[in-house]
Amino acid sequence: MLARLSYALLWLCALPFVLLRLAWRARRQPAYLRHLGERFGHYAVRAPLPVIWVHAVSVGETRAAEPLVRALLAHWPDHTVLLTHMTPTGRETSENLFGREPRVLRGYLPYDLGSACRSFLSHFRPRVGIVMETELWPTLLASCSARGVPVLLANARLSERSARRYARWPALTRMTVGALAGIGAQTEADARRLGDLGASGVAVTGNIKFDISPPDALIALGASFRQRVGGRPVLLAASTREGEETLILEAFRAQAPDDAMLALVPRHPQRFDEVARLVEAGGLKLQRRSDEAPVEAETRVWLGDSMGEMFAYYAAADVALIGGSWLPFGGQNLIEACAVGTPVVLGPHTFNFAQVAELAIAAGAAQRAADVDEGMKSAVALLGDKQARIAAGEAGRSFAAAHRGATARTMAIVERLFAGS
Template sequence: MLTRLPYTLLWLLALPFVLLRLLWRARRQPDYLKHVGERFGRYRVRAPGRVIWVHAVSVGETRAAEPLVRALLAQWPEHAVLLTHMTPTGRATSKALFGDEARVLRVYLPYDLGWLARRFLHHFRPSLGVIMETELWPNLLAACRRLQVPTMLANARLSERSARRYARVPALTSLTLGALDAIGAQTAGDAVRLRALGARRVTVTGNIKFDVAPTPAAEARGATFRARIGARPVLLAASTREGEEALLLAAFAQHAPPDCLLALVPRHPQRFDEVAGAVKAAGLGLQRRSDEAEVAASTRVWLGDSMGEMFSYYLAADVALIG
């Protein structure tokens, strides 16, 4: 408890600014103001029975968790799977992946204060918890340990830079990692770094993202995309972020053959219009995927303004650039 006290005090001091940040982000993505009570451990939904909890903070982690969630549903048919997120896009992704599957619930994980973590665990009473990649919340994991909820880190990754950052608070990091019952690391290097920081029972399991397979619907959609584009070469810029598109567009305009089409898919949906404006400012012919139209020969950039269709974009492309 004393080891976590400075961390908890920092959270208390930061909480007003965290709420202001929610308001700030809601200016561009209003969904940040939905389900705010869940971020404080207040939930309206309840699981119909026993629960396996999987935490996937945002889009990438949610997509990576898909094969795991499907395996859990098949292996334990008497359990529901509770997916927790921190972003609206993560939540929307789980909705797109699992639709109205009655055994999959989705909520926000509360902020990492002890009483909020306990409120979350008392409400859903998970049989076990699986945290994707490297979401290490000291108070949450301490609450899991205290309430005897077995918890593991899956698809765990830890870069050398992140390891150095965690090493600055060795007591807190060792305590937090020690609260995990098992860790499945992506690579041997990740495992070495995790063990050096105090992790126990670390196994190299590989990257679960390689277990994700396109659905027949995604394959059919990819074929449709390709038919709309035609025979011209397609360069896909996948999951781009702010600051990347301007560089990509300038390089594409200068170096790409005139018949090449750039399929540009921003990572965050709230930026679709912003990126469309950047394409026009670069003087490149633009079409949107949402127009559902054939791609004209004069179009240089096809904007992927959709969610949950990344497999289809990959299937339609000749070369992919992943930021």
């Protein structure tokens, strides 16, 4: 109880700084200031009852939740699914994925303040909650437990780094994971780390991201992208993070064949213009995907300044360098590349996708490099070796197919929660 009280007091003290950070982020992305009342538990939209609540903090979690949300809609046709997020890009992703589905509503999850959490639960009255990956909010989960709302932590992953961070607050962490009605972990290692923090009854369900099927429309868009480029080799730098683009551009300029083109897709849309300036400052001719123009022969970098089209970029590429893995960000999802048969080159930092990365390497679908220069060397070698690319692409498709089924295993847990609610 003392731990929870201390946490609540810390939140109250931190709230002015949280709001300042929100305002600071809004300088780059004004959407952060929209729907501000929702962050304090005040909502204009009202969901028809009964409600299944799914929380997906940002873009990656929202895309991972897609197979599960579609399964929920199919299994409980009389229910509304409420998707909550913490970022505008997560919210925009859910609009792109489910915008035409009238039974999917969306909003921001409130800050972890007692009054805001109670207001959220009173307004929507969810029967069951599903939190994607590792969003553990002590006050919210305690409020759910007090109201008899069972919450499942689905597709749960916990790196060693995150586990050490949670372990600094042992009493609060034990209470928080103890408030969960179920946990579906991605891997045995994730389950073990969650158990070490005090979680009980953890099931290993696998990674729901393997169940995401490449949409036909995006595969067709990828073919259209490829037609714009022509017969030139295409190297994709996918979901890059701040600081990585400079390293990748330098390595590309030094090592890539003159006819090769780099498709550069930053992870965060607020950085599109910044990355464009980096390319132009380096003297490489740039075009943007948003221009909807044929790619000129002298264009060296094609900036992927769009959202929700990653499958199309992978489908258009010969080889993909996975962003977030070249500097210590923990890596980004490589499953989509494997699913469309695009060979993958990873950097040294993949702690957010540790098992997936190692399994993909073991399957022959991915290679690991020690740094960007070595990664570019590997990518260029694949560009010049068609048979190696074909073999890696086929290995990727087989790897992705072999690990499907997490959605069904997660749904089995959700059914048990419904039965007990």
